[in-house]
Amino acid sequence: MLEAHDLACLKGDRLLFRELAFCLQAGDLLRVAGPNGVGKTSLLRLVTGLALPEAGEIRWQGASIRREREAFHRELLYLGHAPAINDLLSPLENLRFACAAAGDDSDEASCTRALERIGLADQLDLPSRVLSQGQRRRVGLARLFLSARRALWVLDEPFTALDVNAVADLAQALSEHCAGGGMVMLTTHQDAPFTRTPRVLDVGAYAC
Template identity: 80%
Template sequence: MLEAQDLACLKGDRLLFRDLAFRLQAGEMLRIAGPNGVGKTSLLRLVTGLALPEVGEVRWRGHCIRREREAFHGELLYLGHAPALNDLLSPLENLRFACAAGGDHVAEDDCVQALVRIGLENQLDLPARVLSQGQRRRVGLARLFLSARRPLWVLDEPFTALDVHAVADLAATLSAHCADGGCVMMTTHQDAPFARPPAVLDVGAFAC
Protein backbone atom coordinates (compact mmCIF):
# COMPACT_ATOMS: atom_id res chain seq x y z
CA MET A 1 0.00 0.00 0.00
CA LEU A 2 2.66 2.52 1.10
CA GLU A 3 6.21 2.45 -0.17
CA ALA A 4 9.21 4.73 -0.34
CA GLN A 5 12.01 4.49 -2.85
CA ASP A 6 15.52 5.97 -2.48
CA LEU A 7 14.41 8.80 -0.17
CA ALA A 8 16.84 11.54 0.79
CA CYS A 9 15.91 14.27 3.27
CA LEU A 10 17.57 17.67 3.47
CA LYS A 11 16.94 19.84 6.54
CA GLY A 12 18.44 23.28 6.14
CA ASP A 13 21.88 22.57 4.73
CA ARG A 14 22.17 19.15 6.40
CA LEU A 15 21.40 15.88 4.64
CA LEU A 16 19.72 13.75 7.32
CA PHE A 17 19.46 10.47 5.42
CA ARG A 18 19.56 9.04 1.93
CA ASP A 19 18.77 5.82 0.03
CA LEU A 20 15.95 5.07 2.49
CA ALA A 21 13.34 2.59 1.29
CA PHE A 22 10.52 0.58 2.85
CA ARG A 23 7.20 -1.07 2.00
CA LEU A 24 4.14 -1.21 4.24
CA GLN A 25 1.31 -3.53 3.30
CA ALA A 26 -2.29 -3.81 4.53
CA GLY A 27 -2.41 -5.32 8.01
CA GLU A 28 1.14 -4.27 8.88
CA MET A 29 2.59 -1.93 11.48
CA LEU A 30 5.95 -0.20 11.05
CA ARG A 31 7.87 1.41 13.89
CA ILE A 32 10.37 4.12 12.93
CA ALA A 33 13.41 3.92 15.21
CA GLY A 34 16.70 5.75 15.62
CA PRO A 35 18.45 8.26 17.90
CA ASN A 36 17.14 11.78 18.42
CA GLY A 37 17.89 14.10 15.53
CA VAL A 38 18.35 11.36 12.94
CA GLY A 39 15.21 12.36 11.01
CA LYS A 40 12.32 10.21 12.25
CA THR A 41 9.76 13.04 12.30
CA SER A 42 11.18 14.37 9.04
CA LEU A 43 10.53 10.97 7.48
CA LEU A 44 6.90 11.10 8.64
CA ARG A 45 6.54 14.53 7.06
CA LEU A 46 7.83 13.16 3.75
CA VAL A 47 5.50 10.17 3.95
CA THR A 48 2.45 12.35 4.63
CA GLY A 49 3.31 14.85 1.90
CA LEU A 50 3.92 17.72 4.34
CA ALA A 51 7.47 17.98 3.01
CA LEU A 52 9.15 16.96 -0.23
CA PRO A 53 12.14 14.62 -0.42
CA GLU A 54 15.39 15.91 -1.84
CA VAL A 55 15.54 12.69 -3.84
CA GLY A 56 13.18 9.74 -4.18
CA GLU A 57 9.46 9.13 -4.15
CA VAL A 58 6.65 8.04 -1.84
CA ARG A 59 3.88 5.93 -3.36
CA TRP A 60 0.42 5.01 -2.10
CA ARG A 61 -1.38 2.16 -3.85
CA GLY A 62 1.26 2.37 -6.55
CA HIS A 63 0.79 6.08 -7.28
CA CYS A 64 3.12 8.94 -6.40
CA ILE A 65 1.50 10.91 -3.55
CA ARG A 66 2.48 14.22 -5.16
CA ARG A 67 0.36 13.40 -8.20
CA GLU A 68 -2.55 11.90 -6.23
CA ARG A 69 -2.42 14.26 -3.26
CA GLU A 70 -6.15 14.69 -2.62
CA ALA A 71 -6.96 11.00 -2.93
CA PHE A 72 -4.03 10.08 -0.70
CA HIS A 73 -4.96 12.53 2.04
CA GLY A 74 -8.49 11.18 1.99
CA GLU A 75 -7.11 7.83 3.14
CA LEU A 76 -4.54 9.19 5.62
CA LEU A 77 -4.79 10.11 9.28
CA TYR A 78 -1.70 11.91 10.59
CA LEU A 79 -1.32 12.80 14.26
CA GLY A 80 1.80 14.81 15.05
CA HIS A 81 3.79 14.87 18.26
CA ALA A 82 2.12 18.03 19.62
CA PRO A 83 -1.54 17.76 20.75
CA ALA A 84 -2.39 20.95 18.77
CA LEU A 85 -5.30 21.99 20.97
CA ASN A 86 -6.95 25.37 21.44
CA ASP A 87 -6.70 25.94 25.19
CA LEU A 88 -9.91 27.96 25.24
CA LEU A 89 -11.99 25.16 23.72
CA SER A 90 -13.22 22.00 25.40
CA PRO A 91 -12.05 18.52 24.36
CA LEU A 92 -15.35 18.06 22.53
CA GLU A 93 -14.98 21.36 20.65
CA ASN A 94 -11.34 20.62 19.82
CA LEU A 95 -12.18 17.16 18.53
CA ARG A 96 -15.06 18.41 16.37
CA PHE A 97 -12.83 21.13 14.91
CA ALA A 98 -9.98 18.69 14.19
CA CYS A 99 -12.35 16.30 12.42
CA ALA A 100 -13.88 19.09 10.32
CA ALA A 101 -10.44 20.49 9.43
CA GLY A 102 -9.38 17.01 8.34
CA GLY A 103 -12.41 16.61 6.11
CA ASP A 104 -14.36 14.24 8.35
CA HIS A 105 -17.98 15.20 8.93
CA VAL A 106 -18.62 13.54 12.27
CA ALA A 107 -21.77 13.81 14.39
CA GLU A 108 -21.38 15.37 17.83
CA ASP A 109 -22.64 12.19 19.50
CA ASP A 110 -19.87 10.22 17.79
CA CYS A 111 -17.29 12.70 19.10
CA VAL A 112 -18.69 12.35 22.59
CA GLN A 113 -18.54 8.55 22.37
CA ALA A 114 -14.93 8.69 21.15
CA LEU A 115 -13.88 10.91 24.07
CA VAL A 116 -15.72 8.71 26.57
CA ARG A 117 -14.11 5.62 25.07
CA ILE A 118 -10.65 7.11 25.53
CA GLY A 119 -11.34 8.04 29.14
CA LEU A 120 -12.36 11.71 29.05
CA GLU A 121 -15.99 11.40 30.07
CA ASN A 122 -15.41 13.75 33.03
CA GLN A 123 -13.54 16.37 30.99
CA LEU A 124 -15.84 16.81 27.99
CA ASP A 125 -16.71 20.44 28.69
CA LEU A 126 -13.62 21.65 30.53
CA PRO A 127 -11.28 24.10 28.79
CA ALA A 128 -8.27 22.29 27.37
CA ARG A 129 -5.90 24.50 29.37
CA VAL A 130 -6.78 22.64 32.60
CA LEU A 131 -6.09 19.17 31.20
CA SER A 132 -3.02 17.16 32.10
CA GLN A 133 -0.51 16.28 29.39
CA GLY A 134 -1.90 12.76 29.20
CA GLN A 135 -5.46 14.05 28.85
CA ARG A 136 -4.39 16.49 26.15
CA ARG A 137 -2.80 13.61 24.27
CA ARG A 138 -6.01 11.58 24.56
CA VAL A 139 -8.08 14.34 22.91
CA GLY A 140 -6.04 13.98 19.74
CA LEU A 141 -5.98 10.20 19.90
CA ALA A 142 -9.78 10.13 20.07
CA ARG A 143 -9.69 10.79 16.33
CA LEU A 144 -8.55 7.21 15.85
CA PHE A 145 -12.02 6.00 16.79
CA LEU A 146 -13.54 8.30 14.17
CA SER A 147 -11.14 7.48 11.33
CA ALA A 148 -11.47 3.74 10.78
CA ARG A 149 -12.33 4.42 7.13
CA ARG A 150 -8.85 5.91 6.63
CA PRO A 151 -6.60 2.89 6.13
CA LEU A 152 -3.25 4.61 6.73
CA TRP A 153 -2.47 5.95 10.21
CA VAL A 154 0.80 7.86 10.65
CA LEU A 155 1.53 8.72 14.28
CA ASP A 156 4.40 10.65 15.84
CA GLU A 157 5.11 9.46 19.42
CA PRO A 158 1.47 8.55 20.17
CA PHE A 159 2.27 7.00 23.58
CA THR A 160 3.84 10.15 25.05
CA ALA A 161 2.39 11.13 28.48
CA LEU A 162 0.02 8.16 28.60
CA ASP A 163 -0.25 5.94 31.67
CA VAL A 164 0.16 2.16 31.56
CA HIS A 165 -3.54 1.46 31.00
CA ALA A 166 -3.84 4.06 28.24
CA VAL A 167 -0.74 2.62 26.53
CA ALA A 168 -2.34 -0.82 26.55
CA ASP A 169 -5.64 0.53 25.20
CA LEU A 170 -3.89 2.43 22.40
CA ALA A 171 -1.79 -0.61 21.47
CA ALA A 172 -4.99 -2.65 21.21
CA THR A 173 -6.61 0.03 19.02
CA LEU A 174 -3.64 0.10 16.64
CA SER A 175 -3.51 -3.70 16.51
CA ALA A 176 -7.24 -3.87 15.74
CA HIS A 177 -6.86 -1.33 12.93
CA CYS A 178 -4.21 -3.53 11.32
CA ALA A 179 -6.32 -6.65 11.86
CA ASP A 180 -9.11 -4.91 9.93
CA GLY A 181 -6.82 -4.35 6.94
CA GLY A 182 -5.39 -0.93 7.83
CA CYS A 183 -1.74 -0.10 8.32
CA VAL A 184 0.14 1.96 10.89
CA MET A 185 3.44 3.82 10.69
CA MET A 186 4.68 5.43 13.88
CA THR A 187 7.61 6.70 15.89
CA THR A 188 7.83 5.71 19.54
CA HIS A 189 10.44 5.27 22.24
CA GLN A 190 8.12 3.09 24.33
CA ASP A 191 7.41 -0.61 24.34
CA ALA A 192 3.74 -1.44 24.05
CA PRO A 193 1.76 -4.71 24.21
CA PHE A 194 0.86 -5.05 20.54
CA ALA A 195 -0.96 -8.16 19.37
CA ARG A 196 1.94 -8.68 16.97
CA PRO A 197 5.33 -6.93 17.24
CA PRO A 198 5.69 -4.24 14.56
CA ALA A 199 8.41 -4.30 11.96
CA VAL A 200 11.20 -1.81 12.67
CA LEU A 201 12.84 0.66 10.30
CA ASP A 202 16.01 2.17 11.78
CA VAL A 203 16.50 5.57 10.16
CA GLY A 204 19.97 5.69 11.67
CA ALA A 205 21.05 3.00 9.22
CA PHE A 206 20.53 5.54 6.39
CA ALA A 207 21.99 8.57 8.20
CA CYS A 208 24.58 10.71 6.45
Protein backbone atom coordinates in the same frame (compact mmCIF):
# COMPACT_ATOMS: atom_id res chain seq x y z
CA MET B 1 0.31 0.02 -0.40
CA LEU B 2 2.75 2.75 0.67
CA GLU B 3 6.22 2.64 -0.86
CA ALA B 4 9.31 4.78 -0.35
CA HIS B 5 12.07 4.60 -2.95
CA ASP B 6 15.62 5.88 -2.37
CA LEU B 7 14.57 8.75 -0.11
CA ALA B 8 17.02 11.43 0.94
CA CYS B 9 16.15 14.10 3.49
CA LEU B 10 17.86 17.47 3.84
CA LYS B 11 17.30 19.56 6.98
CA GLY B 12 18.89 22.96 6.71
CA ASP B 13 22.30 22.23 5.25
CA ARG B 14 22.52 18.73 6.77
CA LEU B 15 21.66 15.55 4.91
CA LEU B 16 19.93 13.37 7.52
CA PHE B 17 19.59 10.15 5.54
CA ARG B 18 19.70 8.83 2.00
CA GLU B 19 18.72 5.75 -0.03
CA LEU B 20 15.99 4.94 2.49
CA ALA B 21 13.36 2.52 1.21
CA PHE B 22 10.45 0.58 2.68
CA CYS B 23 7.09 -0.89 1.73
CA LEU B 24 3.97 -0.86 3.90
CA GLN B 25 1.07 -3.13 3.00
CA ALA B 26 -2.41 -3.77 4.38
CA GLY B 27 -2.17 -5.12 7.92
CA ASP B 28 1.36 -3.81 8.55
CA LEU B 29 2.43 -2.06 11.73
CA LEU B 30 5.74 -0.27 11.18
CA ARG B 31 7.79 1.23 13.99
CA VAL B 32 10.27 3.90 12.88
CA ALA B 33 13.32 3.64 15.13
CA GLY B 34 16.69 5.30 15.58
CA PRO B 35 18.53 7.70 17.91
CA ASN B 36 17.33 11.25 18.52
CA GLY B 37 18.11 13.60 15.65
CA VAL B 38 18.47 10.90 13.03
CA GLY B 39 15.35 12.04 11.13
CA LYS B 40 12.39 9.96 12.34
CA THR B 41 9.94 12.87 12.48
CA SER B 42 11.37 14.23 9.24
CA LEU B 43 10.61 10.90 7.59
CA LEU B 44 7.00 11.03 8.78
CA ARG B 45 6.67 14.52 7.32
CA LEU B 46 7.95 13.23 3.98
CA VAL B 47 5.53 10.33 4.07
CA THR B 48 2.56 12.60 4.75
CA GLY B 49 3.54 15.11 2.07
CA LEU B 50 4.21 17.92 4.54
CA ALA B 51 7.80 18.10 3.30
CA LEU B 52 9.52 17.15 0.06
CA PRO B 53 12.42 14.69 -0.18
CA GLU B 54 15.78 15.86 -1.45
CA ALA B 55 15.75 12.74 -3.61
CA GLY B 56 13.55 9.72 -4.15
CA GLU B 57 9.80 9.24 -4.26
CA ILE B 58 6.87 8.12 -2.11
CA ARG B 59 4.05 6.22 -3.77
CA TRP B 60 0.54 5.36 -2.63
CA GLN B 61 -1.14 2.51 -4.49
CA GLY B 62 1.56 2.81 -7.14
CA ALA B 63 1.18 6.55 -7.80
CA SER B 64 3.34 9.41 -6.55
CA ILE B 65 1.73 11.16 -3.58
CA ARG B 66 2.67 14.46 -5.23
CA ARG B 67 0.57 13.63 -8.30
CA GLU B 68 -2.32 12.03 -6.38
CA ARG B 69 -2.24 14.29 -3.33
CA GLU B 70 -6.00 14.56 -2.70
CA ALA B 71 -6.67 10.84 -3.12
CA PHE B 72 -3.79 10.03 -0.79
CA HIS B 73 -4.88 12.48 1.91
CA ARG B 74 -8.38 10.99 1.91
CA GLU B 75 -6.76 7.76 3.08
CA LEU B 76 -4.36 9.36 5.58
CA LEU B 77 -4.63 10.26 9.26
CA TYR B 78 -1.58 12.06 10.63
CA LEU B 79 -1.15 12.98 14.29
CA GLY B 80 2.01 14.90 15.07
CA HIS B 81 3.91 15.00 18.34
CA ALA B 82 2.29 18.23 19.57
CA PRO B 83 -1.46 18.16 20.39
CA ALA B 84 -3.24 20.44 17.92
CA ILE B 85 -6.03 21.73 20.14
CA ASN B 86 -7.55 25.11 20.95
CA ASP B 87 -7.21 25.95 24.64
CA LEU B 88 -10.47 27.91 24.64
CA LEU B 89 -12.53 24.96 23.38
CA SER B 90 -13.54 21.89 25.34
CA PRO B 91 -12.25 18.43 24.38
CA LEU B 92 -15.63 17.68 22.81
CA GLU B 93 -15.59 20.91 20.79
CA ASN B 94 -11.99 20.36 19.72
CA LEU B 95 -12.68 16.82 18.57
CA ARG B 96 -15.84 17.74 16.68
CA PHE B 97 -14.03 20.58 14.92
CA ALA B 98 -11.04 18.42 13.97
CA CYS B 99 -13.24 15.63 12.62
CA ALA B 100 -15.49 18.00 10.69
CA ALA B 101 -12.49 19.73 9.13
CA ALA B 102 -11.11 16.37 8.01
CA GLY B 103 -14.46 15.06 6.77
CA ASP B 104 -14.72 12.32 9.40
CA ASP B 105 -17.75 11.41 11.52
CA SER B 106 -18.22 14.30 13.95
CA ASP B 107 -21.66 13.94 15.54
CA GLU B 108 -21.75 14.62 19.25
CA ALA B 109 -22.57 11.08 20.31
CA SER B 110 -19.67 9.53 18.37
CA CYS B 111 -17.20 12.12 19.63
CA THR B 112 -18.40 11.66 23.19
CA ARG B 113 -17.90 7.89 22.97
CA ALA B 114 -14.40 8.37 21.56
CA LEU B 115 -13.40 10.74 24.36
CA GLU B 116 -14.87 8.43 26.97
CA ARG B 117 -12.90 5.50 25.58
CA ILE B 118 -9.65 7.50 25.70
CA GLY B 119 -10.33 8.36 29.36
CA LEU B 120 -11.80 11.87 29.22
CA ALA B 121 -15.37 11.19 30.36
CA ASP B 122 -15.03 13.68 33.21
CA GLN B 123 -13.38 16.41 31.11
CA LEU B 124 -15.71 16.56 28.09
CA ASP B 125 -16.87 20.14 28.65
CA LEU B 126 -13.91 21.67 30.47
CA PRO B 127 -11.81 24.29 28.67
CA SER B 128 -8.77 22.49 27.26
CA ARG B 129 -6.38 24.96 28.91
CA VAL B 130 -6.99 23.27 32.28
CA LEU B 131 -6.10 19.78 31.03
CA SER B 132 -2.85 18.03 31.90
CA GLN B 133 -0.32 17.25 29.18
CA GLY B 134 -1.53 13.66 29.01
CA GLN B 135 -5.17 14.70 28.79
CA ARG B 136 -4.40 17.16 26.00
CA ARG B 137 -2.65 14.36 24.16
CA ARG B 138 -5.73 12.16 24.51
CA VAL B 139 -7.99 14.74 22.88
CA GLY B 140 -6.06 14.39 19.63
CA LEU B 141 -5.74 10.62 19.90
CA ALA B 142 -9.51 10.26 20.22
CA ARG B 143 -9.64 10.90 16.47
CA LEU B 144 -8.30 7.40 15.94
CA PHE B 145 -11.60 5.94 17.10
CA LEU B 146 -13.44 7.97 14.46
CA SER B 147 -11.10 7.43 11.51
CA ALA B 148 -11.23 3.70 10.82
CA ARG B 149 -12.09 4.39 7.17
CA ARG B 150 -8.67 6.01 6.66
CA ALA B 151 -6.33 3.21 5.65
CA LEU B 152 -3.03 4.78 6.70
CA TRP B 153 -2.37 6.11 10.21
CA VAL B 154 0.92 7.98 10.70
CA LEU B 155 1.62 8.82 14.33
CA ASP B 156 4.53 10.66 15.93
CA GLU B 157 5.14 9.49 19.53
CA PRO B 158 1.48 8.68 20.25
CA PHE B 159 2.18 7.16 23.69
CA THR B 160 3.87 10.25 25.15
CA ALA B 161 2.40 11.35 28.52
CA LEU B 162 -0.13 8.47 28.62
CA ASP B 163 -0.58 6.23 31.65
CA VAL B 164 -0.27 2.45 31.50
CA ASN B 165 -3.98 1.82 30.86
CA ALA B 166 -4.15 4.41 28.08
CA VAL B 167 -1.03 2.96 26.44
CA ALA B 168 -2.59 -0.51 26.47
CA ASP B 169 -5.89 0.73 25.03
CA LEU B 170 -4.15 2.70 22.29
CA ALA B 171 -1.91 -0.24 21.38
CA GLN B 172 -5.03 -2.38 21.08
CA ALA B 173 -6.70 0.20 18.81
CA LEU B 174 -3.65 0.31 16.53
CA SER B 175 -3.50 -3.48 16.38
CA GLU B 176 -7.21 -3.65 15.56
CA HIS B 177 -6.80 -1.13 12.74
CA CYS B 178 -4.11 -3.32 11.19
CA ALA B 179 -6.16 -6.48 11.72
CA GLY B 180 -8.94 -4.81 9.72
CA GLY B 181 -6.63 -4.21 6.77
CA GLY B 182 -5.31 -0.80 7.79
CA MET B 183 -1.69 0.31 8.06
CA VAL B 184 0.10 2.08 10.91
CA MET B 185 3.46 3.84 10.82
CA LEU B 186 4.66 5.34 14.08
CA THR B 187 7.59 6.55 16.12
CA THR B 188 7.80 5.71 19.80
CA HIS B 189 10.40 5.45 22.53
CA GLN B 190 8.10 3.29 24.65
CA ASP B 191 7.31 -0.39 24.66
CA ALA B 192 3.62 -1.03 24.07
CA PRO B 193 1.58 -4.25 24.35
CA PHE B 194 0.74 -4.63 20.66
CA THR B 195 -1.14 -7.78 19.72
CA ARG B 196 0.59 -7.59 16.33
CA THR B 197 4.37 -7.62 16.19
CA PRO B 198 5.64 -4.39 14.62
CA ARG B 199 8.16 -4.38 11.83
CA VAL B 200 11.05 -2.03 12.55
CA LEU B 201 12.54 0.54 10.19
CA ASP B 202 15.87 1.76 11.60
CA VAL B 203 16.43 5.22 10.12
CA GLY B 204 19.91 5.19 11.65
CA ALA B 205 20.94 2.55 9.12
CA TYR B 206 20.50 5.18 6.38
CA ALA B 207 22.07 8.10 8.27
CA CYS B 208 24.71 10.22 6.57
